[in-house]
Amino acid sequence: MKLQKIVEELSLSVQAAGNKLDTEITGGYASDLLSCVMAKARKGNVWVTLQSHLNIVAVAALLQLAGIVVTEGMSPDAATLDKANEEGIPILTTSATTFAVVGQLTALGIKGAEVVNDK
């Protein structure tokens, strides 16, 4: 499933990198702890979080995530959106809770990132 389809189905608001919605989603991951995301999220995953500061872009870019869904009406600041545009990481916002978003993604058939041994 393409990120574009998720944007439509969940009525997400595209805040940054709207030209990068053509990515195929490989799975999903939800956490607000950046180290957990670094450890578990995989390339092409969609990441659901209520963090909205600049560093979410660094994490997503390092892991080559498909995009970030920022929940509960949190709005990333201009610096974050600029960085996201620069790195080509879509930032999608919603007023829904992380729980609700993950539920909808699951209903669409998006699977959670599998826990794998890194070595």
Place this chain on the structure above:
Amino acid sequence: MVDTHGEEKITASAKSILEVTKLQELVYELKIEEVMTKKVVTVSPDDTMRAMKEVLRMNRISGAPVMRGRELVGIISIENVIKALERGEIEATVGEKMTSEVQTLFADETVIHAVNKFGRLGFGRLPVVNRQGQLVGILTQGDIARGLLRQLEIDYHEEEIHRYRASHIFQDIVSDQTGLILRYKVQPRDFSRCGEAASKLKRALERLGALPAIVRRIAVVSYEAETNLVIHTTQGGELLAEIQPEKIRIIAVDHGPGIPDVEQALRPGYSTAPDWIRELGFGAGMGLSNIKTCSDEMHLDSKIGVGTRLEVIINM
């Protein structure tokens, strides 16, 4: 890796999307003068159709612009020859049988103009003129396809050379032990730039042709080490990567404050980060344990008031 297959699929489809985009891009970038045939075979309106037919045959072309001196007065094609043959008018002049309302292209327009014009008119060829109206070339749909392919090949070749140069650095430079050292300075408490060093290192490794799975592990290690320098140090520190053909050594050094209990610090979930940092999503106490998971060797030495040195080795 469980999801290796998925990653490959993504890369393949991303690649094809990329190629399509590249082609579309070229159509908008390439100028008609870059793909047209510059050596134009022309005929005179006073030539007979029979003579003109020979010109087409000898040059293996299917049409030609008609020139009176330096003026473009018409265009004639193999189709006109066939019609003339059917009517027994092969001795007529080109001037009588040619199409005299000539559609042209400008040399400095982009290829997309030509593509659109061919699509609209259905012609086999279009003469190309400069802004002064002088004939400078001729364009067929075959010229466009060849021009695009040639440009794609050039672009591809340049990319190949680029990649070759980087990934062969270790073979090209001979020594008993070749290593490439990348050094990044990390500022304390500068969360806006946190992750920059890790990103730069990751890009360098991709350039050098490291395997994606290895790049990921190095990205996790360098990101966590960089984050630790940002969160915990008083004066920042340095992140150093020593890349060798068979392994990479990542060293993070700082000058304080030092870790009171290294063993405790290594325990997953143990954190000394203040609340405001945790609210940003950092300081979960998972950093060092993530580093350990991703490394083949890890050494952590620390002395209160002196500093901390983390050394990680990842085999390539």
